[in-house]
Amino acid sequence: MNIIKSTKVLFLYKFMQRYASSQALATDLKSIVGNDNVATSTAVREQHSHDESYHPGHKPDVVVFAQSTDHVSKIVKYCASKRVPVIPFGTGTGVEGGVTAPQGGVCLDLSRMDKVLSINAEDFDCTVQAGVTRNALNTYIRDTGLQFPIDPGANASLGGMCATSASGTMAVRYGTMRENVMNLEVVLADGSIIKTAGLKGRSRKTSSGYNLTNLFVGQEGTLGIITEATLKLHAIPEAVLAAVAPFKDLQGAVNATVAIMQSGLPVARIEFLDENMVDACNRFSKLNLDIAPTLFLEFHGSNSNIEAQGQIAEETCKSYECLQFAFATDVDKRAELWKARHNAWYAAQALKPGSKGYSTDVCVPISALSGIVTFAKDELKRLNLLGPIVGHVGDGNFHVFVIVDPTNPKEIELVHQYSMALAKEALRVSGTVTGEHGIGVGKKKLLIDEFGAAGINTMKAIKQALDPMNILNPGKVL
Template sequence: MIKSRSIPISNILRKFTQRYASSQALATDLKNIVGNDNVATTASVREQHSHDESYHAGHVPDVVVFAQSTDHVSKIVKYCASKRVPVIPFGTGTGLEGGVTAPKGGVCLDLSRMDKVLSVNAEDFDCTVQAGVTRNALNTYIRDTGLQFPIDPGANASLGGMCATSASGTMAVRYGTMRENVMNLEVVLADGSIIKTAGLKGRSRKTSSGYNLTNLFVGQEGTLGIITEATLKLHAIPEAVLAAVAPFKDLRAAVNATVAIMQSGLPVARIEFLDENMVDACNRFSKLNLDVAPTLFLEFHGSNSNIEAQGRIAEETCKSFECLKFTFATETDRRNELWKARHNVWYAAHALRPGSKGYSTDVCVPISALPDMIQFADNEVKRLQLLGLTIGHVGDGNFHVILIVDPNDFEEIKRVHDFATILAKEALRMNGTITGEHGIGVGKKQLLIDEFGLHGINTMKIIKKALDPLNILNPGKIIDIEKGF
């Protein structure tokens, strides 16, 4: 008989005491850098910064530091490098891949107090903001200029976080993703030095100067540097906006209509898909009365003279795919009511199963492959007997299956993981990607090799080691160089 080996309570207490003493010393040093009011060690604040909105297990940082300037960030990173302490950037915590967790402890660097709009150049259609400014705050700030920042991931995320994850969302089909809308970044590197990725004063609409550092740092999830400022493109607010809702007899008809609309060349601004389960959940959560059927939500931006013509062409296209009806809305309040369902899908899905956690897939495929891809996902959800609801930015081939899972049911969690892997590999087979906008974080690392191959992964490792040789910047995310992948 093998006897279990117990660990003396004295050893556990000793390790706890040592960790506590180390955390207190860390907090004391950081207070000397940024001031007492900008450092927190309470359990509640640390727990709040230990997770995002995903189902991934949270890991609590030792200390939370609130930076108020790039100089603060530089000094904090330089100090952490001298002590080899991990630094995890934190914006609003709305991510879905566990990107803000602290599996190795360390310092959670909260950038939410860096919330100033530094400049707006209306004549040049751009602005410069600190990393903690949220997209809603920016649009409120510039509302009298006739301009907007249209990248809309759903949540009121920080713009620094949106840059770091290369977010996109509902209007990417017209305005692009963060990659197409970031002109310059201020970044603090792993040694505390500060760079501007497109030149010290760069605001030009294009450049062929040097390496494309800007897009190296868009989507790096805080693993190569900490974004402190961003210069972003702005877009004109359209003269007229028309929204429409179109339920269909089945899933494939709705997705085929999407492909036809995109191929018609209509300047659609948004085209979103909700399956019947998601529509039903949104009706319950948002107190709506939408037809419970696979549904497209569309929006067109244009002038008063052409907006209705665009809508009529879309209506004719949808009806050729057996659309059940086509409802228009041009008034702001009515449009907002129609889009309310789409913006609340995450919470509506969770409400179906109180106490649950959500896991969201994020594959993206060429638009011609979309009908087969969504049908494949639907079939797999049913085969694995999962509670899955499908939504998508189908105008650019990106869709999500939100899986509602009991975090204590390990067999169900395994089926969720199996589904995510099967779906990702099918997307790659169809020449797509494992993530269209949510990023890698801790949830998709093992799938990167399938997408990029060994040489691609090794190139990423080289970049990570070159820019973060001590592996202190958000360690364990995207590529874990200490584990070899």
Template sequence: MNIIKSQNASYLYKFIQRYASAQALVTDLKGIVGNDNVSNSRTVRVQHSHDESYHAGHEPDVVVFAQSTDHVSQIVKYCASKHIPIIPWGTGTGLEGGVNAVNGGVCLNLSRMDKIISVNPEDFDCTVQAGVTRNALNTFIRDTGLQFPMDPGANASLGGMCATSASGTMAVKYGTMRENVMNLEVVLADGSIIKTSGLKGRSRKTSAGYNLTNLFVGQEGTLGIITEATLKLHATPEAVF
């Protein structure tokens, strides 16, 4: 009986300790990104505990909705200083369980970073924030006669497609994401921000130096969090058979 009481007391202590830590985490994060961009409600945490895979869900301690690269950088710096895990989230359409928060921590939702920064029809490229979905981009550029043809079978975020090197049925003709990403803005584990192909990064030249862009395409958040991408566009075919 004493053993059972001791175990129950231990579980209760751990629960109280984790609850107090989670509340402190929420307070600190609200100070960084504002009250409306942080949630630790059970409903929101469950929603962010799994993707479309068969893997069992694991809830994060808190969900943060970043609205800028600066938000992401500040959150990463804070979490790094506290040794708190971070799980980037796009649309949750993955099939590998990569968004499951197996150790709790912060789920960083990038869906509110949904601005299309620039479209250059004459150069067949565009720059978008990570939360823009492929359908949203194609709707936006429809009148230019161009398209972004990558189709992984879901209306995924373009940041997530870069992070997973998505492909799909159109890859035979147009290649995978690896062949269609020209530049990435990435927040590294210490909160620093880099551009993988330079500040402008719209050149097709890849003959000199490390190919950092391809290093970050497909890294699934293990090397950094993608916040912006410059992508190749393609002409829309006159007919599809």
């Protein structure tokens, strides 16, 4: 009884000590950014403790809403002086636990940094603050004839998309964030501010200095906090043609994808959904698609050539036992189709109410796609797991949305087994353990398998050089 009583007293003491520390932290931060930009309530801290993944959430001690790069710089400088962790937060749509605060500290919410700073239509680029979302940017530029096509599905913040090197459904034509970021403004761990491609850099190419831009694209807030981004824009196509192609079996759908890509056909999107994913989308989005392995395709071009693209794709698909090839030229029909695809994550979780999803994210060379998708299906069956498959298969990237009861340790363990097996198979065929979601907290061991000791040690040296006190998003990536 005395041991129990002593344990309770110690817990209460530590709780009160941390509470007092949090209140002092909040008071200091209010003097920097104002009372309205600092929150310590349990509800706000809980909201900022997790992302969309099944990874356990950890609440920060304080949430601070920055409204400028100057705010971010002063906050980081203060936190560095106190050795307090800083965790950047965009919209919370990540799926690898990248925004959790396992050591407490300050969650730096960038959502109020939501200004489009410049649009250079003649140069096909723009500069935005980190909190601007993908949809907000496209709404802002809709009358210019331009678009920002990197489309991860969720309405993510552009700073967060830079930080995770996001991509999405149109990466096969327009590339990922790495190919579309021209310059970044970044606050480093000591509060200093840099521009990664020069103080005014907006050129399409450069051989000047180290490639700092791509160092910070994909670093997940562990090397610096992105506050502004200069991004490439693309012309809105004159004509768009979408199509739905169900197949007799999975092998046919995947082989058709490989054949279309190897033919050089300039397809804008080519998404694969297995029969379980199609069923989930039918239920969740009220569609009426054939429950079969299916490709969603989209072609961008001119009125004179787009139908020819569609016809070549149709002929290719039918040579691999496509059951039908239905075109959708109507804007509303296309929007309905892609909205259903973007809601696939929620549709999958709705198959098992109360569940959470774990999304694998491997990417492999196109020639290895058929074999690894078959491997993914076989492993699901072996482990008796429910896992609809969906993916941006045009660039070899696909996801298995494994549906899991987060309160069932046995299921969690099976999911870990599955994700490890799939990732190691991806590495065996010269792929990567993450095509677009990042490492976060869930794939750190896999990163070692992918890069080896020398590669990881190089990353650690960079981390040590830029963040020697390990205050920037600690516990993530490395």
